[in-house]
Amino acid sequence: MTDSLPVISHWINGAEHPSTSGRTAEVFDPALGTATKRVALANRAEIDEAVAAAKAAQPAWGDLSLARRQTVLFKFRELLNERKPELAEIVTSEHGKVLSDALGEISRGQEVVEYACGMADHLKGEFSEQVSTGVDVHSSRQPLGVVGIISPFNFPAMVPAWFFPIAIAAGNAVILKPSEKDPSASMWIAALWKEAGLPDGVFTVLNGDKEAVDGLLEHPDVAAISFVGSTPIARYVYENGTRNGKRVQALGGAKNHMLVLPDADLDLAADAAINAGFGSAGERCMAISVLVAVEPVADGLIEKIKERMNALTVGDGRRNCDMGPLVTKAHRDKVASYIEIAEQDGAEVVVDGRDVTPDGAPSGFWLGPTLIDDVPVTSRVYTEEIFGPVLAVVRVSSYDEGVKLIDSGAFGNGTAIFTNDGGAARRFQRDIQVGMIGINVPIPVPVATFSFGGWKDSMFGDTKAHGAEGVKFFTQLKAVTTRWLDPSHGGINLGFPQND
Template sequence: MTTTDLPVVPHWVDGARLTPAGSATAPVFDPARGVATRRVGLADADLVDRAVRSAAAAFPAWRDTSIAKRQAVLFRFRELLAGRKDELARIITAEHGKVLSDAAGEIQRGLEVVELATGFPHLVKGEFSENVSTGIDVYSFKQPLGVVGIVSPFNFPAMVPMWFFPVAIAAGNAVVLKPSEKDPSAAVWMAELWQEAGLPDGVFTVVHGDRAAVDGLLAHPDVASISFVGSTPVARHVYETAARHGKRVQALGGAKNHMLVLPDADLDLAADQAVNAGFGSAGERCMAISVVLAVEPVADELVAKVRERIEGLRVGDGTRGPDMGPLVTGEHRDRVASYIDVAAADGAKVVVDGRDVRPDGDADGFWLGPTLLDDVPTTSRAYTEEIFGPVLCVVRVKSFDEGVALINAGELGNGTAVFTADGGAARRFQNEVEVGMIGVNVPIPVPVAYYSFGGWKQSLFGDARAYGPQAFDFFTRAKAVTSRWLDPATHGGVDLGFPRNDG
């Protein structure tokens, strides 16, 4: 079978699958086999416009749908997703490569946001003040924005879209989702689930594509906001372009997450968690730990423990129950592997070389095993750049202060962790570190759904974080009404003075 004979992952517009004849496509791979299994359509400007116009047409009726009816659709979607999450996990593994248990984990975390959104009536309430002046009341209420765009990355094809669309839909908006073209099928599956849950056609739309599709959403006059997750350079472009076109923007960028291990830490716990946070999802997580800062004199012992655990990991096809799967594409695998050469050339010690892995899977799969680099210079690109793969760097520091200074010197501030038995040190760490999400003896401090997700510095562009209370503010805008009802005979007459509330 040639690439052109492969089935095409369709768009989802007007409540139906859409595969325009003659449109451009891109291959979608099974990373464990290294072969293309389907193609995905790439939307051009006309298709993006069609999708947005469909969403805009569906918006008014959904905005005016009662809270009770909207809530019923959300509850139904939640029940359908919970009952069929294993099906979605298999779709994710087939296109991303992560192991089935990891795919199930991301769905569960996305489901938390769906569950948060089912309680949206409490989070979109307004306020009321009676008699702010004699006979005058002031009240406020929140309304949806309209058509909202979501651009999501390849590493979490279900969870990251669910950071945004449950809240947006609950608040009364219509959503246009542009998923990653590397693993697009999960988005269409979720669109069909929304339809089964009773969501009106056009309220949830999926358009596939590359940068041209993204830029089409950023510039479209009928798109009110953009939610984005991806690398920092692209997040900056999205933020600047969308803001220039008058849109609200929340653009979550990259990460270089450090884990500071103090001498009093439980080193077995620290080693376990460094491996879990460094190599889960093949390191393709914005919340992965990519740097361990070992405060001397514990570095030798900690490196030995991490190495021992890495050597016990099994790498292979995610459907066969390994610990870690392949990387998403061959190109990405090669890019990540190149950092091992960079680090070695800069003087780092390659303690475990993932290029030597023998996977339980097809030889043509996009394999790179867990890699451990010790004594990595902080001037090396292996330290300064986001690798986004299963490469864990160890940097040896002399003190708590040196470790915190290194973390704070970076341009990214997404997540970090400290491992210690000293409550005072932990409290000082969380106070002084310039990072948005902090773990204390927890390596991946992703907040639960009723908080909000987002980093500091170049890891977040825009004021609003993802999900949680901030998301309901992002996807709504407030109106304040000042109201007076008087007897016509006592209207008060003409007065050109500025209105005062002391009467």
């Protein structure tokens, strides 16, 4: 009986906060295909309570010296480093990705924590002396207040960590609304912040569904929203958040292409296609989902990819497997439906993931890696974000045709080129209309000192995640002009101030 399952509540004011909404949703172990927990879904009263607690805690935290805030950040970093395996097990149990992949996402999130540990440097303003006679000007960055983070299911540890370390280090209070599919990682992180010495109320976890999202978007005491998810929802969050006067960064979907030129190392390209196409069961916004082969490389490259796919094991992420299940049965069935669409559209299914024999419970949400050749660019398999382990191959006759194909899409998140020609690579990185580019690197997620985000329908808002742009997003700039009077003070002058 699912009614007897443990319920994941909220984290408000430094402690677990039982829900009073009466609404819950099932949380599954994807490798078992069974519900193991339930998660509370917040109502309006709980949303208001969470925001009120954050609003009450923020002024004292924002007024604390940078040195004392940094102490908490460094302690959190050390605790996270010590206990990463524990968090990885939680991620795997609710998302399904293999443990090594879960550890990898935590390490990438920790990069942002470490970047935020240098916030004293990142918040430095500017100073100009004697801009006018006896006048100096300096600038400073100050926190926004209460900020919201709405994160997706595919990276329950890393994506929130793209935002909350910088927001907290800059003096804000954070309300995290995790995906209801895998909420336990956020609760674990909240407890870790508590242990690191973060004051109660500065980090809140508000579990919920659309009601919680809308509550944060509409609440007058929430100054900014960071969102990662599908493009339709990203557009919704951006439009509704800005309509309510909020600063919004909304990272949307993707259809990432990997362009392989005839001079490329095909073994390297085949390895990259496997790693970028099927890691985390393809449930990555930076996954390679389209391989654009410049002839005559397609047949040889497909053969190498097929050989590697046949050696992959699919199963429970806690076992020694290469790829785990998909996050829910509904998502598994949706992804599998695209294989049928490919067949109907005349493409060739080279490797069919529906035939997989998993190393795991028969009831798990299994779909094996799938390779589809000769995909028409009019097919939904090509035009839509599948978000699963399906790699489509499109054949083109030239570099120019490949670039035109990539640029014609609605998305502009990530792309990669595989070549040994430095001139072609340099031309590609300047020509292509995409926000993040890899040169012989299939998943070009920048390190935390740079900023993450795509172009076109892959991002809404002007500021990307983490790095310098993340600092700008979570702070507001203040300019101060000063004049200290001296005996040469010239008296009253009602004319417009002029620099002299």
